[in-house]
Amino acid sequence: MASPWAILAVLGATGKAYAAYYEGMTKKAYYDAQADLAVLKYKSKRIEAKEAGVAALEETNRALSTLIAKGAAGGVLPDEGSILVAQNVSLRSGVEDYNIAAINQELAQNLGVIEFNNLKQAGKVAKQMGTMSAIFGFATDIGTLASTGTFESGKA
């Protein structure tokens, strides 16, 4: 009949292994949550960039209308000559801003994906580490108990 101390030792090793496994699972859950947050964060940034693009176009539209109205009020045709060139310059500036906003959108999307993947990977690794830590810790503990004769009859 096994020594009660041996039974306690095995129970302890088992508990320790489970704790290591549970820690890995907890870390994975944490990283998964972080990944989901990253997705949301960069989605928000994408929306901000998109809004900036829309704002740039709106601003350009306003600038164009001002130039046209100012030209007409200035007693000149607003659709040719310097007034048209000024509109093109304003349009160019607006399109540049819009393009930058579009790039920012793409950048945000890509960064979101990267961070999501990184965190997911981190969670996966954490889970693996927890499992491995549980298995190897349990084996190590059982081995140690055996080498110290805990499982021999009459001992203890």
Place this chain on the structure above:
Amino acid sequence: MSRAVTLQSNFTTGEIDPLLKSRIDINQYYNGLDKARNVLIQPQGGVVRRPGLEYVDTIPSAASPSNGIKLVPFEFSTTQSYMLLFVNNRMYVYKDKELVTNINGSGNDYLTTTIASSYLANMDYAQSADTLIVVHEDMAPKSIVRGASHSTWTISDISFEYIPQYAFTITTRAPSHTLTPSEVDGNITLTGGGGAFLTTDVGQYIEANDGLGRARITRFVSSSEVEAIVQIPFFNTDAIAAGSWYIELGYEDAWSSSVGWPRTVTFHQGRLYFGGSKSRPNTLFASRVARYFDFNPGETLDDDAIEVTLATDSVNAITGMFAGRDLQIFTKGGEFFLSQASLDPITPNNIVVSTATRRGSKEGIKPIGAESGTLFIQRSGKALREFLFSDVELSYISNNISLLSSHLIKEPSDLALRKATSTDDGDLLMIVNETDGSLAMYSILRGQNVIAPSLATTDGEFVKVAVDVDVIYFVIKRNINGSDVYYVETFNDDNTTDSNVLLFGASLPGTTSVTGLDHLEGETVKVIVDDAMQNDKTVSSGGITLDSVPTAYVEIGLNYTPQVKTLPVELKLPSGNIMAQKKRIVEATTNLYLTQNLTLNSKDFQFTAADFFTGKKRRKPILGYDRDGQLEFGQSQPLFFTLLGVEFKVSVGQ
């Protein structure tokens, strides 16, 4: 029957329009004249014989002066100024009333210009330092530069650094190929399929349908590839699908032989301004600042070129510009100016063309700056207007300053102003009437509200007028010895005859024989020797024989007759006015200054020969009742007179 004495103390209203003869209610009536011919009104109030015309030169018939002439003043420095005379393909240069000869050592007395006669009437010009810019809508603008000496002149077509582009007719072509930009911005390469591009596409624009991407083609590489400079950035470098882009065609130089050239020119605020072109008559072009031949609009930075088209509800072909307090723009439909806030410069982004008045101005007559405003001839050619800033209106107004004398302006063909040179003369504005070759003259002293018109005639026709600082040049058409000839002559205050030759000092003849009168061959001439008249002579073989040898000077020239006729007398008696009543001027007393000869109603006052009389001369009795009661002064000899005023006694009947 009643008698009254009245005084006409001055003549500062000048000759008034016959349509105003009943306007005894206006003050100007009492300072005006019925006729003021071949006289000038002095700003002080008197009336004098107009200056004589001094002969300068004969325009050769080979220059075809009958086809067109233009006089253009050119002030190179404070001491070197010229009068340039343009005729068919030639430019003559006059300095100090003498023709400059041997231009550029060519042996010719003229510069060959390639400016045809037909361009001269509407040719416009502007000068900056040693360069004169001349423009006409059918001629490439030219620059005329004075070189190292009076006789060194060059002319060339202006080489523009950049000519503004304009699409007179826009068309589009949508090649059935994809379009791939090498970059989204800058100088890029655009690749399409084979046959997407043509060599004629250079200078045209490629544009994406969604507006994200527009570029001007700068070089044709192949039918599938062009180089371009981006105007509006592309979204990315992905291929744009066929049907989602197109080429905008029709852009070309705004000025060229095919679409015409600028119409008017001036300098203002460091820019060269062209007012209108043949195909865009109401567009204003301004160069980059300090780069007169660069009209690149760039990115509409403050010193970039400017191009604006006047937008109003009437025809506004630009006929002239004047750089004054503001840049004033005269068009066929109205007058405009470039408004400026305080001292801000005019830039492509703040240019405002304000409408001032809607009179319209006559083409081919350059507006000129006077003491207070800018003078221009109204489009119909019937009125002289003054464009000046009103502090009350806070804008420009166009006063009709020929209102009281519109009958003196008949189809004007030229306009010039001689600014006052001394206190006894005002500004002198001269308008050449094409209809009859007369010259309307306005003595102007705005500070005293003096605008005094009179009319000059000569034995021939006034054709052109221009002012070289203070020397007034004319081109006069005369019929001499049965042929029409064109002379260059100048007003000379010391002369009292036309087309005259004045000999004094070293040129004074030592005998009675005078030669050098070929330009008056066959003409009967007046001869004044040492302030006294000699008998009339007829020029034969270019000379005449004097009655006696002169000791100080001799003047030989054609006669012209002054006429000063007062308006019908109006006394405003307590019993009422006398306009319709019979009346008789019983006696008249003239107030004279340095006068040698004067007639009243064709009868001479007595003067001592060669003497200048200052004082009063009375004539009485004067007989004959009529319903006008006018006095007519004239001269029997071409000598000096100054009539300061006249007092007369009037007897009024029923």
